[in-house]
Amino acid sequence: MLGASFDDAAANKKFADEQGYTYPLLCDTDRKLGLAYKACDSASDSWPRRVTYVIGKDGKIEQAIHTQDVAGQAAALLAKS
């Protein structure tokens, strides 16, 4: 599991500590990850869209979802896994 946002390490560390996340939160401050995964349209975007990918063991995209209902989405993904 990897989270990703355009926040810096300090903001994401605070977020991880608050939420008890034990997995990496990626600090995509230059938006390269967001652009590569179509979560944003420009390197000057303030934040990425809520997008979730499942990447298979072979490195191929298994699922690509615009996340609307965050809690429901997580449950659906787990049910499929």
Added chain:
Amino acid sequence: MSILKRVAEMMGMKQLPPLLPVGSQAPDFDVPDHLGRRVRLADLRGKRVVLWFYPKASTPG
């Protein structure tokens, strides 16, 4: 045009742009995490990875 699409348009919902296609190779990345560690997709080969983008740290949802 599907009924769902028409309803979405009537409600003023924006069409979301397409994502990377299912079955395509996930672009490799090398990005620092919140603890300053480098995270490379290539290093995770052989594991299933869920990558979720969120707009802003410490915001609801």
